[in-house]
Amino acid sequence: MEQFERNIEKYAELAVKVGVNIQKGQVLNINADISSADFVREIAKKAYEAGAKSVDVDWHDDHLVRLKYEKADESVFNEFPAWKAQAREELVKNGGAVLSVISSGPDLLKGVDGKRIAAFQKVSGKAMKKFREAIQSDKISWSIVAVPSKDWAAKVFPDVPEEQQQEKLWEAIFKSVRVDQEEPVAAWEEHNASLHTKVDILNEKRFAKLHYKAPGTDLTIELPDKHIWVGAGSVNEDGNSFMANMPTEEVFTLPKKDGVNGQVTSTKPLSYAGNLIENFTLTFENGKIVDVNAEEGEETLKHLIETDEGAKYLGEVALVPHQSPISQSNIIFYNTLFDENASNHLAIGSSYSFCLEGGKTMSKEELSQNGANDSITHVDFMIGSAEMDIDGIKADGTSEPVFRKGNWAF
Amino acid sequence: MEQFERNIEKYAELAVKVGVNIQKGQVLNINADISSADFVREIAKKAYEAGAKSVDVDWHDDHLVRLKYEKADESVFNEFPAWKAQAREELVKNGGAVLSVISSGPDLLKGVDGKRIAAFQKVSGKAMKKFREAIQSDKISWSIVAVPSKDWAAKVFPDVPEEQQQEKLWEAIFKSVRVDQEEPVAAWEEHNASLHTKVDILNEKRFAKLHYKAPGTDLTIELPDKHIWVGAGSVNEDGNSFMANMPTEEVFTLPKKDGVNGQVTSTKPLSYAGNLIENFTLTFENGKIVDVNAEEGEETLKHLIETDEGAKYLGEVALVPHQSPISQSNIIFYNTLFDENASNHLAIGSSYSFCLEGGKTMSKEELSQNGANDSITHVDFMIGSAEMDIDGIKADGTSEPVFRKGNWAF
Ligand SMILES: [Zn+2]
Ligand SMILES: [Zn+2]
Ligand SMILES: [Zn+2]
Ligand SMILES: [Zn+2]
Numbered sequence: 001m002e003q004f005e006r007n008i009e010k011y012a013e014l015a016v017k018v019g020v021n022i023q024k025g026q027v028l029n030i031n032a033d034i035s036s037a038d039f040v041r042e043i044a045k046k047a048y049e050a051g052a053k054s055v056d057v058d059w060h061d062d063h064l065v066r067l068k069y070e071k072a073d074e075s076v077f078n079e080f081p082a083w084k085a086q087a088r089e090e091l092v093k094n095g096g097a098v099l100s101v102i103s104s105g106p107d108l109l110k111g112v113d114g115k116r117i118a119a120f121q122k123v124s125g126k127a128m129k130k131f132r133e134a135i136q137s138d139k140i141s142w143s144i145v146a147v148p149s150k151d152w153a154a155k156v157f158p159d160v161p162e163e164q165q166q167e168k169l170w171e172a173i174f175k176s177v178r179v180d181q182e183e184p185v186a187a188w189e190e191h192n193a194s195l196h197t198k199v200d201i202l203n204e205k206r207f208a209k210l211h212y213k214a215p216g217t218d219l220t221i222e223l224p225d226k227h228i229w230v231g232a233g234s235v236n237e238d239g240n241s242f243m244a245n246m247p248t249e250e251v252f253t254l255p256k257k258d259g260v261n262g263q264v265t266s267t268k269p270l271s272y273a274g275n276l277i278e279n280f281t282l283t284f285e286n287g288k289i290v291d292v293n294a295e296e297g298e299e300t301l302k303h304l305i306e307t308d309e310g311a312k313y314l315g316e317v318a319l320v321p322h323q324s325p326i327s328q329s330n331i332i333f334y335n336t337l338f339d340e341n342a343s344n345h346l347a348i349g350s351s352y353s354f355c356l357e358g359g360k361t362m363s364k365e366e367l368s369q370n371g372a373n374d375s376i377t378h379v380d381f382m383i384g385s386a387e388m389d390i391d392g393i394k395a396d397g398t399s400e401p402v403f404r405k406g407n408w409a410f
Numbered sequence: 411m412e413q414f415e416r417n418i419e420k421y422a423e424l425a426v427k428v429g430v431n432i433q434k435g436q437v438l439n440i441n442a443d444i445s446s447a448d449f450v451r452e453i454a455k456k457a458y459e460a461g462a463k464s465v466d467v468d469w470h471d472d473h474l475v476r477l478k479y480e481k482a483d484e485s486v487f488n489e490f491p492a493w494k495a496q497a498r499e500e501l502v503k504n505g506g507a508v509l510s511v512i513s514s515g516p517d518l519l520k521g522v523d524g525k526r527i528a529a530f531q532k533v534s535g536k537a538m539k540k541f542r543e544a545i546q547s548d549k550i551s552w553s554i555v556a557v558p559s560k561d562w563a564a565k566v567f568p569d570v571p572e573e574q575q576q577e578k579l580w581e582a583i584f585k586s587v588r589v590d591q592e593e594p595v596a597a598w599e600e601h602n603a604s605l606h607t608k609v610d611i612l613n614e615k616r617f618a619k620l621h622y623k624a625p626g627t628d629l630t631i632e633l634p635d636k637h638i639w640v641g642a643g644s645v646n647e648d649g650n651s652f653m654a655n656m657p658t659e660e661v662f663t664l665p666k667k668d669g670v671n672g673q674v675t676s677t678k679p680l681s682y683a684g685n686l687i688e689n690f691t692l693t694f695e696n697g698k699i700v701d702v703n704a705e706e707g708e709e710t711l712k713h714l715i716e717t718d719e720g721a722k723y724l725g726e727v728a729l730v731p732h733q734s735p736i737s738q739s740n741i742i743f744y745n746t747l748f749d750e751n752a753s754n755h756l757a758i759g760s761s762y763s764f765c766l767e768g769g770k771t772m773s774k775e776e777l778s779q780n781g782a783n784d785s786i787t788h789v790d791f792m793i794g795s796a797e798m799d800i801d802g803i804k805a806d807g808t809s810e811p812v813f814r815k816g817n818w819a820f
Contacts, residue, residue: 025483034444034469041473048481055478059444059469063451068465071458073435081500083493090491 004170011145011179012042014246016050018188019143020097021242024051029091031058032101036147040101043145062104062149066274069112077120080127088131095238097141105151106334109274117273118303125307125376132376137353137360138234141242144337146173155334176247176326176338188243195232198251198319201410202229207392210317210402212264212344214388216281221317221346222259224371226357229253234354247326249341252318254351256371258287260314264346268332268339268382275300276334277381287313287373289348305348310375316347316355322386322406336380344384344403349375414580421555421589422452424656426460428598429553430507431652434461439501441468442511446557450511453555472514472559476684479522487530490537498541505648507551515561516744519684527683528713535717535786542786547763547770548644551652554747556583565744586657586736586748598653605642608661608729611820612639617802620727620812622674622754624798626691631727631756632669634781636767639663644764657736659751662728664761666781668697670724674756678742678749678792685710686744687791697723697783699758715758720785726757726765732796732816746790754794754813759785 016022028047032040044055068076091098109117125132135142148156148169156172157165174180178187212219231251233241263283270277280294280301289312294301305311320327320343327342351372353359359367368374390403401409426432438457442450454465478486501508519527535542545552558566558579566582567575584590588597622629641661643651673693680687690704690711699722704711715721730737730753737752761782763769769777778784800813811819 034447034471037444037471037473041471041477044474044477045481048477053483054486055474055482057471057474059471061444061447061451061467061469063447064454064465064467067451067454067458071455072465073463076464081497083496083500086493086496087491090493 007170007174007179008039008042010184011174011177012039012046014177014179014184014188015043015099015143015145016046017185018243019145019246020099020141021240022047022050022052022097023238023240025053026051027091027094027096028052028055028099029058029096030055030099030101031060032147033103033149034059034061035149036101036103039147043099043101062108062151066108066112069109069116074116077116078123080123082127085127085131088128092131092134092140095140097242098135099142100144101147102144102335102337103147103149103152104274105149105155106269106271106276107151107155107274110276112274114275114299114303117275117300118306121273121303121377122307129376132350136350136378139237141236141240142244143242144245145177146335146337148173152335156331172329172331172333173338175329176341192232192243195249195251198408199229199231202251202253205392206394207402208395209259209393211391211393211399212383212388213390214265214383214385216265217263217383217388219260219262219264219284221314222256223253223317224256224356226359226370227253228355228357230352230355245337245341247338247341249324249326250318250320250345252316252355254355254372255314255317255346256287257313257368257373259371260284260287264383266381266383267385268343269296269334270379270381271334271336272300272304272379277301289313304377304379307349307377308375310373311349311377313348313373313375314346315349315351315373315375315378316345316380318345318347318380319390319403320344320384321403321408322384322388339382340380342384343382344388344390344406345380345382347378347380349373349377349379417580417584417589418449418452420594421584421587422449422456424587424589424594424598425453425509425553425555426456427595428653429555429656430509430551431650432457432460432462432507433648433650435463436461437501437504437506438462438465438509439468439506440465440509440511441470442557443513443559444469444471445559446511446513449557453509453511472518476518476522479519479526484526487526488533490533492537495537495541498538502541502544502550505550507553507652508545509552510554511557512554512745512747513557513559513562514684515559515565516679516681516686517561517565517684520686522684524685524709524713527685527710528717531683531713531787532717539786542760546760546788549647551646551650552654553652554655555587556745556747558583562745566741582739582741582743583748585739586751602642602653605658605661608818609639609641612661612663615802616804617812618805619669619803621801621803621809622672622793622798623800624675624793624795626675627673627793627798629670629672629674629694631724632666633663633727634666634766636769636780637663638765638767640762640765655747655751657748657751659734659736660728660730660755662726662765664765664782665724665727665756666697667723667778667783669781670694670697674793676791676793677795678753679706679744680789680791681744681746682710682714682789687711699723714787714789717759717787718785720783721759721787723758723783723785724756725759725761725783725785725788726755726790728755728757728790729800729813730754730794731813731818732794732798749792750790752794753792754798754800755790755792757788757790759783759787759789
């Protein structure tokens, strides 16, 4: 077998066994662009081998997605069919697993009327609320894997000859998800354990706030009393483990909704809703974003934070050392799945309820009382660099280094 | 522009303008295999140009369809998600149009457990009842076009070098749908008119029965008093014309459910549910199929007629001269859309209510009282040949030739 085909097979196996960790009799639902068909078929084979009851694919075609944004009637972007949300909710009820195969280039919707995109983000976000809540509370297993489309690969490797771009991006992906290692599944177990060491230390420290310092960044983030740091493997309602993101190099928790103050500057491009947002700064007062500016994509960024009230607040604080393997590759992926795992990051929007002690069973009101933010959106953005220092400040005011020059201080 | 690309564009335009005849503000829903993406994108472009509100595609992948039949859990074939039927019913409610892009090879499900296929035909047929009734009463515009998949082309042209098979099948399709002509849309108008001449003659004759004679065939089919012959263009509930099948060379009506007697032998292979049924004979008593045998695919044929009670009766009587252009090509397409338009044929299963005077607004009971058959299935099968004679017999017992040696006698 060719090396490439062997890697595809290993990646598919990883997605099924570590990513969604398919159980006997479970339905697997895959979202994918039609250009990813070869890889999706391999995943389906592996899923059936692992005992999946059924594998269903929601296909889309990036060409037609863009054509619709360009040519369809305005009203289309204010509608979301009830049956589509229902299909997702049934999947949750039946304990299915969801695997997203991402492949779009970051410029997919560049030049499209931003109002259409923002309207559709809003209407789909509202319609998919129940499903998103199920995902964000780890009710069912979910995971994300990636296939380099032509456009995406061209964006990442503009200086590489066109016919080699996709191959280069495949290589970078294989490396970042440990498919280049002899036993990827075992390598992931080891990686999982090492992230959990950091998680345990942070959970013992009980920091009351984090203070970030870097060029363009001077930010204080309070953490809720009941915050829990988590990382790597998750566990669904049925007690089965899964890996929501592959790669994943982050440990993360939630910020106190109204406890964020100061300014933060992005360090990597943010690909959002088919557009790139670059070199942007956010200013916070009591948790709320009160000022925004961006060298590129400022309109898109403004649409994002106007999605709803919660989109003006943060929902995630994630720590990733600058010497993480993906960061060391020096590749900008123009894709959050990879770039967030090369960099300290924050997320605009909703928080994960499992980041609060007892959060999975809290009511909306309890979550809010405990400092959690709620929104129909959740978008990670990258702020880490080799120049970033972070201090952890305890309730008694004592302070200690958490990050120095972009890497763990402990 | 290359000749091929010009033909693809002309075919797409034909599908949009003559096939579903898209109106301003209408939603177009397309069903297609992911391998047909280039053609589907061209159709979408033409539909937006014609003013479509939105173009949505229900993609499937033949590879995964077959894999599911082979590997999924038995129970999957006895389930049909409610939301899928709901999506279709909403489309009808909103006056959308449906275009099927067929491409599968006739052996797609060859060797698959026939019980699984039969079970799923039954459960999907039941779930999609409302939608099918909307289609069969021409409530909304619907049409079928074709793209040669690799497998299908290989089946049709086994003796042509592999790399030329798809091209050969494209050519045959272009020819049969008049895309090879300078002005296909105008050519279709002319063709429509010429089929209507036959329709008018038959509707004046008011035959009480048809008597078929050919090798292996001696069959009498009674026609309901209120039968109407139709052909070519249809008209939907909103009064817009459309062309359900392209090609279409048939004029057809419905048989009287309990008025079919004798024996009929197939003259072309029948592709049904991913399997081929070949050289088969059906024996009728008072409309009911009482005996069946087939050289190939007998199990599949038996499953078909056991779908429900109505699947043991006929729902359509269609006349196509043996000198029709498709027949003259001497190509067996192994696909009913083409083969039925090269041959006199009948259909097992439901009848079209518009084939009865006032049928579109009749209740189920009235349709039945007037001789119409009802079923969750409708499958055309080919019986025509150069040796077929058909007599038309009037209520007073007088008889006159309708077909002689496979062609129109008037
Ligand atoms: Zn994150
Ligand atoms: Zn996140
Ligand atoms: Zn027919
Ligand atoms: Zn038919």
